[in-house]
Amino acid sequence: DAGVIQSPRHEVTEMGQEVTLRCKPISGHNSLFWYRQTMMRGLELLIYFNNNVPIDDSGMPEDRFSAKMPNASFSTLKIQPSEPRDSAVYFCASSSEPYEQYFGPGTRLTVT
């Protein structure tokens, strides 16, 4: 299996622009998670889906962030408009509930 696939790996954008991060989970996994990692706050859960349905979005920082999972093999995390404080590494992870989560390589986002 190719593992969790994320794109792009790096994204540099200007403040105010829309950013879309993409994730393909491991085939057969029914849960998908979006995390954000910074030096100050560590690894934070933003939102997670089970069977393509959002279950817990309490970690989404504000209305500028949105996530979708239109089918079992694809999810997006969108930031609109982006701000410099959104700069971080964003990880997608998937699992076959209730077992361990497998992480993708991450997207390093820089907002200038």
Place this chain on the structure above:
Amino acid sequence: EDQVTQSPEALRLQEGESSSLNCSYTVSGLRGLFWYRQDPGKGPEFLFTLYSAGEEKEKERLKATLTKKESFLHITAPKPEDSATYLCAVQEIKAAGNKLTFGGGTRVLVKP
């Protein structure tokens, strides 16, 4: 609210110098405790899951143990390739699905 605290924040070891990392947690009911390894620029990599006090798991030079309040990750005779950040995470019984709460991590540097 779940609390997961890892100590120390950073650990410098000589090759062959065994040591232990601590993960203390506060949850109303533990479903599972997970250990991950994270190398720079990569996503966390799953190591172990522990479910009940007294349980132990081993993998090469790593051994994880669990009590009712904390978990230890023992590194025996470490090698430079064991240098990484080690993360622990807890899954609470009452949490929906397999949501994890992560600690801040311990950065381990093993010098030859």
